[in-house]
Amino acid sequence: MNSRYLLTLSLIFTLFVNMGAQHQVPIPTPEQLQWQNTELAALVCWDMHVFDGEFYVQKEVRITPVKDYNTFDPKNYDMDQWIKSLKDAGFKTAIFTVSHETGFFFHQSNATPYCMKALKWQEGKGDILRDFKASCEKYGILPGVYIGTRWNAFYGVHDFKVEGVGTFAEHRQQYYNTMIENVVEEIFANYGDWAIVWFDGGAHSPEQGGPDVLSIFDKLQPNSLFYHNLQRSDMRWGGSETGTVPYPSWGTFPYLSTGAGESAKKEIRANNYQLLKTGDPNGNYYMPAMSDAPLRGHGGHDWFWEPNREDIIYPLDKLVKMYYNSVGHNTTLILGVTPNTDGIIPEPDVKRLKEFGDEIKRRFDSPVKSVSGEGYQLSIKFANKQNINQVVLMEDISKGERVRKFILEGKTKGGWHMIFEGSCIGNKFIHRFDDKEVSAVRLKVLESIGKSQILEFSVYDVTNP
Known part of the structure; x- marks a missing residue:
């Protein structure tokens, strides 16, 4: 059995698992989506x-x-x-x-x-x-x-x-x-x-x-x-x-x-x-x-x-x-x-x-930067050092709540450091923390039911009033 055949089988199996997982996650109705977005x-x-x-x-x-x-x-x-x-x-x-x-x-x-x-x-x-x-x-x-x-x-x-x-x-x-x-x-x-x-x-x-x-x-x-x-x-x-x-x-x-x-x-x-x-x-x-x-x-x-x-x-x-x-x-x-x-x-x-x-x-209303995407890692990079103190995550819950475990990390001059380790993202997760100067931030999805669907990953630098 050659390696290309094994790779094809692996891809088919992964696709099958992900498709099956989608059906295992409860899906909100349009009215429930509207309610949470309220x-x-x-x-x-x-x-x-x-x-x-x-x-x-x-x-x-x-x-x-x-x-x-x-x-x-x-x-x-x-x-x-x-x-x-x-x-x-x-x-x-x-x-x-x-x-x-x-x-x-x-x-x-x-x-x-x-x-x-x-x-x-x-x-x-x-x-x-x-x-x-x-x-x-x-x-x-x-x-x-x-x-x-x-x-x-x-x-x-x-x-x-x-x-x-x-x-x-x-x-x-x-x-x-x-x-x-x-x-x-x-x-x-x-x-x-x-x-x-x-x-x-x-x-x-x-x-x-x-x-x-x-x-x-x-x-x-x-x-x-x-x-x-x-x-x-x-x-x-x-x-x-x-x-x-x-x-x-x-x-x-x-x-x-x-x-x-x-x-x-x-x-x-x-x-x-x-x-x-x-x-x-x-x-x-x-x-x-x-x-x-x-x-x-x-x-x-x-x-x-x-x-x-x-x-x-x-x-x-x-x-x-x-x-x-x-x-x-x-x-x-x-x-x-x-x-x-x-x-x-x-x-x-x-x-x-x-x-x-x-x-x-x-x-x-004014994030420093935002990205979206699917998969198990999303990154935000800055041209220069950037102060941040707040992160907003949103799943595309029209496809269900999939994420079960994730970490947020910021890259400083000393390397990657943990900002937060969590479980639920759902419609919206907000985390605020002490000022941190970073050159990049990344979301790593460690566990999910099927491929994660991240509608929004935004970072902020919020000043106190």
Whole structure:
């Protein structure tokens, strides 16, 4: 057997292994790709309790009907101000809480009386969801809708279930489930396409005695992200509300869905939701994590507006660190923002969002040099000695997360030196380090499932503000 024949066999075998490996790596849908490329999303939180003059206590709001829903009277309501503030800060997706724990729906509903039709404001003809969708389209923001079904103080629903026993509870549960299905159909059919649909705390599926929301979603919003119930989850919670995940955080997961509360598998709940935080490189499902936190979360945790709480808006340096530990760890960062009783995003919040967006642009818009390619080594060379202190890596995840182990090295006058040794790259990995003067930098992929596909390898010299 001659050497040319052996070489041919070797090449065929390598090609076969690589082709087989491609099929072993879970591939994201176009909607999941769009979601991860969003990087920054805003969860716009509003509910009736913002207007009651009392400090929000979640466990009380969940079980206490609103005393007077006509306290809702935002005299300076300006939806464009909300969305333009997000656009100016660099956000690409906005998600609005059309309902939360009070059970009130901020749209014109024929399925429930507890909606905009019940208000004196705008003579009962207002539609916050309609305005939100229109403004997102105006400013080029991807729109998402957040629907609360798990808690509903108006209907007496607690953790998905109505109160009571026997036939009484059975009939009330059926009524509630049908109402939710009709509301969901209104939102999906009457307001156009949504980039993401988020069910607060998940949604019980029919097998658990809940409404059949997934079939309505599949019929009316086939090109959207679904989050989530026991039947399906297109993304996963990152395991905390700190706006961060640890490294590594893989985009793949071993289970089809994550569940909610007690319906979550014990393996998911274990070790303070560690599996949600890290994912699983050998998982069979592509389900990237999200990192969420309220903007007013520094020394507090205000998803909803409260007066005189500007002091708990995250400082700029904390938000920047949050970005590195969320987007830079292969997740999308979701920041909670909240309009006040006047119907606008407060000016201190708007200012901090803009500062944050500007600082991210300053740090990432101008790399010293970038390359891309496939294979097991990529290099960047400089004509002269170059100071660097930050590296960004991105895989082409349309072909799946392939890299399992890599090192970054910089060449100094003393030779090649380690900058970082890691495992997950995924959609985006960011590493910052002390200033280093180098003549070259290289990425060496030590382990991968098939040939690695590097969409971006960029180096930066970022100065402190």
